[in-house]
Amino acid sequence: xxxxxxxxxxxxxxxxxxxxxxxxxxxxxxxxxxxxxxxxxxxxxxxxxxxxxxxxxxxxxxxxxxxxxxxxxxxxxxxxxxxxxxxxxxxxxxxxxxxxxxxxxxxxxxxxxxxxxxxxxxxxxxxxxxxxxxxxxxxxxxxxxxxxxxxxxxxxxxxxxxxxxxxxxxxxxxxxxxxxxxxxxxxxxxxxxxxxxxxxxxxxxxxxxxxxxxxxxx
Amino acid sequence: xxxxxxxxxxxxxxxxxxxxxxxxxxxxxxxxxxxxxxxxxxxxxxxxxxxxxxxxxxxxxxxxxxxxxxxxxxxxxxxxxxxxxxxxxxxxxxxxxxxxxxxxxxxxxxxxxxxxxxxxxxxxxxxxxxxxxxxxxxxxxxxxxxxxxxxxxxxxxxxxxxxxxxxxxxxxxxxxxxxxxxxxxxxxxxxxxxxxxxxxxxxxxxxxxxxxxxxxxxxxxxxxxxxxxxxxxxxxxxxxxxxxxxxxxxxxxxxxxxxxxxxxxxxxxxxxxxxxxxxxxxxxxxxxxxxxxxxxxxxxxxxxxxxxxxxxxxxxxxxxxxxxxxxxxxxxxxxxxxxxxxxxxxxxxxxxxxxxxxxxxxxxxxxxxxxxxxxxxxxxxxxxxxxxxxxxxxxxxxxxxxxxxxxxxxxxxxxxxxxxxxxxxxxxxxxxxxxxxx
Numbered sequence: 001x002x003x004x005x006x007x008x009x010x011x012x013x014x015x016x017x018x019x020x021x022x023x024x025x026x027x028x029x030x031x032x033x034x035x036x037x038x039x040x041x042x043x044x045x046x047x048x049x050x051x052x053x054x055x056x057x058x059x060x061x062x063x064x065x066x067x068x069x070x071x072x073x074x075x076x077x078x079x080x081x082x083x084x085x086x087x088x089x090x091x092x093x094x095x096x097x098x099x100x101x102x103x104x105x106x107x108x109x110x111x112x113x114x115x116x117x118x119x120x121x122x123x124x125x126x127x128x129x130x131x132x133x134x135x136x137x138x139x140x141x142x143x144x145x146x147x148x149x150x151x152x153x154x155x156x157x158x159x160x161x162x163x164x165x166x167x168x169x170x171x172x173x174x175x176x177x178x179x180x181x182x183x184x185x186x187x188x189x190x191x192x193x194x195x196x197x198x199x200x201x202x203x204x205x206x207x208x209x210x211x212x213x214x215x216x217x218x
Numbered sequence: 219x220x221x222x223x224x225x226x227x228x229x230x231x232x233x234x235x236x237x238x239x240x241x242x243x244x245x246x247x248x249x250x251x252x253x254x255x256x257x258x259x260x261x262x263x264x265x266x267x268x269x270x271x272x273x274x275x276x277x278x279x280x281x282x283x284x285x286x287x288x289x290x291x292x293x294x295x296x297x298x299x300x301x302x303x304x305x306x307x308x309x310x311x312x313x314x315x316x317x318x319x320x321x322x323x324x325x326x327x328x329x330x331x332x333x334x335x336x337x338x339x340x341x342x343x344x345x346x347x348x349x350x351x352x353x354x355x356x357x358x359x360x361x362x363x364x365x366x367x368x369x370x371x372x373x374x375x376x377x378x379x380x381x382x383x384x385x386x387x388x389x390x391x392x393x394x395x396x397x398x399x400x401x402x403x404x405x406x407x408x409x410x411x412x413x414x415x416x417x418x419x420x421x422x423x424x425x426x427x428x429x430x431x432x433x434x435x436x437x438x439x440x441x442x443x444x445x446x447x448x449x450x451x452x453x454x455x456x457x458x459x460x461x462x463x464x465x466x467x468x469x470x471x472x473x474x475x476x477x478x479x480x481x482x483x484x485x486x487x488x489x490x491x492x493x494x495x496x497x498x499x500x501x502x503x504x505x506x507x508x509x510x511x512x513x514x515x516x517x518x519x520x521x522x523x524x525x526x527x528x529x530x531x532x533x534x535x536x537x538x539x540x541x542x543x544x545x546x547x548x549x550x551x552x553x554x555x556x557x558x559x560x561x562x563x564x565x566x567x568x569x570x571x572x573x574x575x576x577x578x579x580x581x582x583x584x585x586x587x588x589x590x591x592x593x594x595x596x597x598x599x600x601x602x603x604x605x606x607x608x609x610x611x612x613x614x615x616x617x618x619x620x621x622x623x624x625x626x627x628x629x630x631x632x633x634x635x636x637x638x639x640x641x642x643x644x645x646x647x648x649x650x651x652x653x654x655x656x
Contacts, residue, residue, distance in 0.1 A: 068405065089307060125304070166348075169347070
């Protein structure tokens with residue numbers, strides 16, 4: 001263990017709060033991994049050893065789990081994970097072009113980080129926002145209806161240290177570490193920020209109210 | 219023309235719709251107050267009478283599923299809500315939880331009362347952090363209001379809800395893999411039987427239900443089983459969310475009774491994108507066989523879509539127009555299944571790997587006619603021989619697309635590559651390719 005005493009004490013308190021949510025301690029492993037990811041920006045061998053220690057299981061057991069899930073990163077990554085959906089629907093509707101142009105713009109490939117340590121670019125699978133295709137996720141916040149230009153503007157602003165607001169989400173994108181802490185189950189007070197539903201989510205409501213209706217499919 | 223009928227989506231445009239105050243103002247938690255006066259068996263009977271079937275894809279009758287739980291033996295039993303929405307094309311539960319988390323929580327409390335459990339879990343995929351924030355906040359609000367915690371509404375009934383974030387794995391949408399993941403393990407499916415109703419979470423009786431299913435429960439209790447079963451078709455009762463995406467003028471969430479047709483829904487959504495025509499679509503996500511323009515009038519209910527050779531799944535209607543190369547579309551889905559195969563069983567792990575290789579050859583102009591047969595042959599070796607439904611699902615768009623568009627596969631062989639301009643399907647196609655196709 002190379003965590004400092006301060007880190008160990010602080011994280012142990014958080015870990016106890018996480019474990020207390022579950023009838024059986026082992027269920028806490030995924031949130032614990034999100035927690036150690038929030039400490040270092042990735043799941044390090046130290047982080048895995050910490051989880052193993054808290055749960056009384058082996059580091060091999062922790063590693064088996066940490067390596068199974070794509071959200072757990074096993075080497076240092078950027079402050080912002082920028083994921084471009086390249087599953088079929090987003091890809092066809094322009095996600096492939098968004099991906100190509102972002103990779104060129106940033107000069108990095110899949111799962112690579114810009115030299116300034118700001119952005120890690122990733123190809124991601126379907127993120128349940130197909131009605132907003134093409135979709136880009138930044139630290140797991142929604143950037144809907146993207147184009148190569150809009151996506152480039154987002155990463156430029158992030159690299160320049162500006163506040164960037166997702167389309168549907170918090171008032172601004174938090175850092176990867178901050179978001180990882182939320183995913184460990186610790187509220188950050190931002191639930192009330194942002195909108196309830198985007199335009200596509202409300203398309204059916206609008207159609208039902210008779211606001212827009214055209215007869216006959218093509 | 220069947221009319222839309224917003225029920226679950228009704229409050230989504232309300233100001234601060236995700237807060238308790240807003241939810242209560244629109245009648246929220248009235249159903250819980252009614253349920254609190256009912257015996258568990260009465261609630262289960264109402265859900266049985268309503269005809270509600272699982273909205274996560276399989277369509278199993280919900281009340282019957284609850285009825286399968288082993289009888290109370292004094293030990294714990296659990297409700298686990300599957301909020302791991304990851305099926306390509308499926309995008310209904312995430313907006314529901316973003317806009318109306320209390321609807322899900324009210325449904326969860328009523329369900330927990332019915333099945334007599336005192337700890338429920340919402341397993342939400344980890345890749346939607348704002349949804350997770352909203353759920354955490356809603357649980358805290360509900361607790362403060364006395365809807366959760368000890369002695370809810372003076373009934374003597376206790377309930378805790380734990381909102382659990384996953385960490386990125388499609389397979390965790392499979393209920394037994396979800397349970398393993400919730401137990402802090404790799405998300406790999408379990409051998410069934412025993413089914414979760416007998417041995418689920420921590421080997422205790424557990425019911426696993428989809429978000430939309432649970433969110434439908436308050437309405438059934440509040441407005442009655444007869445109201446719910448009055449919607450829909452003979453065997454497919456109630457309201458559902460249809461998710462339209464892709465080459466359609468106004469993509470989005472359209473809620474109406476089961477049994478609407480794609481023709482009706484497209485009319486409401488402004489039709490296929492201007493200047494183009496429908497080529498193929500998925501009725502229920504990438505795990506359901508594709509349909510074509512021949513199927514515009516198929517009633518979108520469990521039986522209707524099955525009769526057309528596909529499955530209703532999650533009503534994830536992904537619309538593709540004539541600019542779309544079907545080989546490219548299915549190749550990308552196949553890559554997805556390869557990536558998401560958990561590796562537990564050989565047919566799925568190896569089969570999806572090899573299928574993906576063949577598609578790569580076809581797309582790069584190195585495919586042969588024998589490759590097309592090989593796709594079908596490998597698919598047959600996976601279908602029905604995999605440990606869980608993921609393997610089967612991987613084959614669905616492959617065999618159905620070859621059946622409907624064999625010529626297009628052949629064109630990739632004879633033309634040594636894709637005959638379609640890949641930019642034409644994009645929303646921001648460069649001017650040179652704009653308006654090509656049909």
